[in-house]
Amino acid sequence: MEEKFFVEGAADFIPPVNDSPYKRILVFGDVHGQLRRLKELWEKISVTDEDLVIFLGDYILSEDGDDFGTLHWLAEKSRQENVITLMGNTDYEFTELVEENDNFEVSQDSLNFLRSLPLSYSTVVGGKKYFFCHAGVNPDKPLEAQRKYQLTGLNSSEKFYQEYSGEAVIVVGHKSPKKIVEKIPRIAECVRADFDLQKPLKIPCANILMLDTRAKDATGYLSCVDILSGQYWQSGNISGEILFVCSGNTCRSPMAKYIMRHLLDAAGLADKISVDSAGCNFNGTGGFSIEARRELMKKNIPFDLHVSKKFTKELYRNFKVVIALDADVFKHSKKISDGDPAEKIRMLKDFGGKKINVDDPWCSGDYAKAYEEIFIGCSELLKELSTK
Numbered sequence: 001m002e003e004k005f006f007v008e009g010a011a012d013f014i015p016p017v018n019d020s021p022y023k024r025i026l027v028f029g030d031v032h033g034q035l036r037r038l039k040e041l042w043e044k045i046s047v048t049d050e051d052l053v054i055f056l057g058d059y060i061l062s063e064d065g066d067d068f069g070t071l072h073w074l075a076e077k078s079r080q081e082n083v084i085t086l087m088g089n090t091d092y093e094f095t096e097l098v099e100e101n102d103n104f105e106v107s108q109d110s111l112n113f114l115r116s117l118p119l120s121y122s123t124v125v126g127g128k129k130y131f132f133c134h135a136g137v138n139p140d141k142p143l144e145a146q147r148k149y150q151l152t153g154l155n156s157s158e159k160f161y162q163e164y165s166g167e168a169v170i171v172v173g174h175k176s177p178k179k180i181v182e183k184i185p186r187i188a189e190c191v192r193a194d195f196d197l198q199k200p201l202k203i204p205c206a207n208i209l210m211l212d213t214r215a216k217d218a219t220g221y222l223s224c225v226d227i228l229s230g231q232y233w234q235s236g237n238i239s240g241e242i243l244f245v246c247s248g249n250t251c252r253s254p255m256a257k258y259i260m261r262h263l264l265d266a267a268g269l270a271d272k273i274s275v276d277s278a279g280c281n282f283n284g285t286g287g288f289s290i291e292a293r294r295e296l297m298k299k300n301i302p303f304d305l306h307v308s309k310k311f312t313k314e315l316y317r318n319f320k321v322v323i324a325l326d327a328d329v330f331k332h333s334k335k336i337s338d339g340d341p342a343e344k345i346r347m348l349k350d351f352g353g354k355k356i357n358v359d360d361p362w363c364s365g366d367y368a369k370a371y372e373e374i375f376i377g378c379s380e381l382l383k384e385l386s387t388k
Contacts, residue, residue: 008195009202010230013169013209015126018228022052022082025125025227027132029200029211030088030173031055033062033304035070036274037215037222037235045224045233049082054121056173057088057134057152059114060305062216066261067304068110069270075113087117088134088174089153094305105297106304119151128169130227135174136160136208143168162186164206171227173212177201180210200225200232219318242275242381243319245333249279249308251292252325252358252370256348258296258303259371260378267382276319278311280332291361295371311336316344323348323381325358325374348377 007013026045031038047053059074060067078085095114098106120133122143131137135153137146137160149155153174161184164170178197181188190205200223201210213234214220221234242260246252257277264270288306296303309315316322316337322345324330330347334340348356356377361370 005232006230007200007202007209007225007232009204012202012204013128013130013207013227014230015128015228017126020052020123020125020228022050022228023048024051024229025054025123025130026051027054027056027171027211027225027227029056029213029223030058030215031070031074031222032058032090032216033060033067033070034215034222034235035066035073036271038070038073039271041222041224041233041235044235049080051082053077053083054132054171055083055085056132056171056211057086057117058090058173058212059085059088060094061090061307068106068302069304071110071113072107075109078113084121084132085113085117086121086132086134087114087119087152091117092148092152092154105293105302119148120146122168125228129167130169130171132171134172136172137164137170139163139165158184161203161206161208164208166207169207169209169227171209171211171225173210175210176212176214177210178214199223199234241273241320243311243315243322244275244277244325245280245311245322245329246277246325246358247279247281247329247360248362249277249282249310250287251289251361251367252374253277253279254288254303254306254308255292255296255371256323256325256374256378257306258301259375260381262301263378263382269382269385273385276315277306278309278315280311280329280336282308282310289362291367292370295367299371299375313337316340316342320344321346326360327355327357348374349380350376351380 059070074085077083091114122131131143133151136157138150161180181191198213211223213223215222223234225232244253244256254277257275260275264273287308324333324347333345350356356373358370358373361367
């Protein structure tokens, strides 16, 4: 039987009576492309049509998630009358980015979904008012006069945490409890030193409920709170299965990530096996190279907004297998991981068992060859996974 967890201080926001038409009002924190965690949490909660469901925004721009899959899933759910999806800063910023850059491959349905997101939602239950938004409000203005930049987090939310003292319960995502406790003295003074900051936080000294528990981090969680009972649920701390590593995380390893995801999806394994990528020599700049993206487009391999990142000891710990794209990366990965103590690091292999050394197309210019070699290796990896 599942344990029941309740937000500490929930008595401060639970309405005295439930005179709403819903049995539960379920509020989800920032998703950031973590579709696997979202589906897991959705099933754990057993959401029904008798629940009002509110998502607080920031659905995309993850480092290791499935941004477009998340958008598609949420767009479908939002067609239901009992599901409300609000806008976050990353959602708004992405629409602006797409309008400025023709290279992004994103469906019109996903864009329409993001552009149509409301900024806030409010309701009154049992005489208690609730205001839901992504980032917070301007304490100097009435709730009905709030502006987009404040509600979505495009402007700083510090004043909200420093000064809000209204009677309405403001339910937000955007900032993790840990960040706010560390940064805002007023909040730090009223939150117990031993409070677990990876849980949803009802701020003791203000009518603010925080739900961003860093789902986008490997060690974070996606959280959901029922406003009517104070109960909360969290996704499991899900480690990844497969991490592809190249040098800069701009062409080979992102190609491998999206090729593998495509193959897993076709095999019906996408929800069971998570895939990501990183670079041994990533220096903090770059993204997914346009040449690599073109190769995927030629083969109808879907991809989303890739964010390059560096291969680290933490990533090594959080993935079950690390696959290097060439011999030098193999050696460098072992060095970064202190000698590969868990023996996770491998290279791609072809049908004959030969280790595939995918040359860096940034040097050779042969992106088509890199694609073919990666596709062969991923196909063989899929065969291996399918027999386990």
